[in-house]
Amino acid sequence: MVHDHDFKGHLHGDNFQISLVSHSQITRLYSRFTSLDKGENGTLSREDFQRIPELAINPLGDRIINAFFPEGEDQVNFRGFMRTLAHFRPIEDNEKSKDVNGPEPLNSRSNKLHFAFRLYDLDKDDKISRDELLQVLRMMVGVNISDEQLGSIADRTIQEADQDGDSAISFTEFVKVLEKVDVEQKMSIRFLH
Numbered sequence: 584m585v586h587d588h589d590f591k592g593h594l595h596g597d598n599f600q601i602s603l604v605s606h607s608q609i610t611r612l613y614s615r616f617t618s619l620d621k622g623e624n625g626t627l628s629r630e631d632f633q634r635i636p637e638l639a640i641n642p643l644g645d646r647i648i649n650a651f652f653p654e655g656e657d658q659v660n661f662r663g664f665m666r667t668l669a670h671f672r673p674i675e676d677n678e679k680s681k682d683v684n685g686p687e688p689l690n691s692r693s694n695k696l697h698f699a700f701r702l703y704d705l706d707k708d709d710k711i712s713r714d715e716l717l718q719v720l721r722m723m724v725g726v727n728i729s730d731e732q733l734g735s736i737a738d739r740t741i742q743e744a745d746q747d748g749d750s751a752i753s754f755t756e757f758v759k760v761l762e763k764v765d766v767e768q769k770m771s772i773r774f775l776h
Contacts, residue, residue, distance in 0.1 A: 626658035670698045710751040
């Protein structure tokens, strides 16, 4: 049985709109967290995440796993685990009419797009270069497409997205390209259903 005091300390004072996650959901997530914590030390390593089958077979699995870890860290605690998962929580109907002046939830469209952008922006310079796009495309398609074909796809993608002529994709340009894409649906994981 997981009690309040087991995880309340992890969440106290955080601002990622935990109120929208019920007590039973937090309990179940904490149970999932502890089942992944093979070292039983209250933190997860990259190796712990690599045991998750869905991430092991995802071509961007390593990139997604890295997103759980702050810069220079090799362990993530329950609060960090919850914070990253919050990006993937579907936006419920009752959230769409929330106070626009309140803090933006981590699962908002904008924050989902920021998260996706960071998966491509490998050197964290706030731009997706042709080389970065090629690297991610290669991760996604494996060896089934030639370098020449991949290069053509990358060039066409950048040509269509690049509005300021710097041969790279900024976050603003990234958002523009995806403005008609149902990001909320494509970047949602109903991990408690």
